[in-house]
Amino acid sequence: MDFAEAQKEALGCKRCGLCNSRTRVVFGEGPLNAGLFVVGEAPGFNEDRDGKPFGGASGMLLDRLLLRSVGLAREEAYLTTLVKCKPPEGRSPKPAEINACRPYLLAQLDAIDPKVVVAMGDLASRALTGRKESASRIRGRAIPLDGRYVFPTLSLQRALYTPADRALLVSDFSRLPELLAAERPTTYETLNVPRVAGLAEAEREPLQPGLW
Ligand code: SF4
Structure with a gap:
């Protein structure tokens, strides 16, 4: 599925039950040549209302992080979420819902082929790295996958309410300019997750210790 097909299909998608809890599909936004690709968990109330990713207080925090730590305006990064529809009652998306939505993310x-993919929070980190550890255990490390760096970090939601976590998020984002300026990783490693079925069970290779 190419990008245009994915966008068109997603707007009317009923692949999973989240079609019943959404007002609007939040596909994602940003330039198709973005070097930085940010993936959150799921749309929330504001995103569902506006049809745009990373709204409300979380979006304002992300905007500040991008501008102050990376030197990028929001419009210069591609922003999206693991699932494109708001789960009911503020819950996290279930594995089956993440898998149903995976073809759109892929x-x-x-299409965008970013150099750096920031995976925000545990679910995004696990889905994009295939690793089982929490984001807090592997945050701030660049994991080479498919010729890109996947960079797990904490969720914006967590950072909003915990100053110590916010400081960690600022620290992680401050590493992104160096990563964006680096050559793409030469290590070839596929995502090692099925495109539509469940997440990989096997542990991945150890992290690249010398990157940071
Ligand atoms: S979350 Fe994804 S797979 Fe589920 S209905 Fe929405 S667009 Fe389709």
């Missing part, structure tokens, strides 16, 4: 990654 189409976005294929």
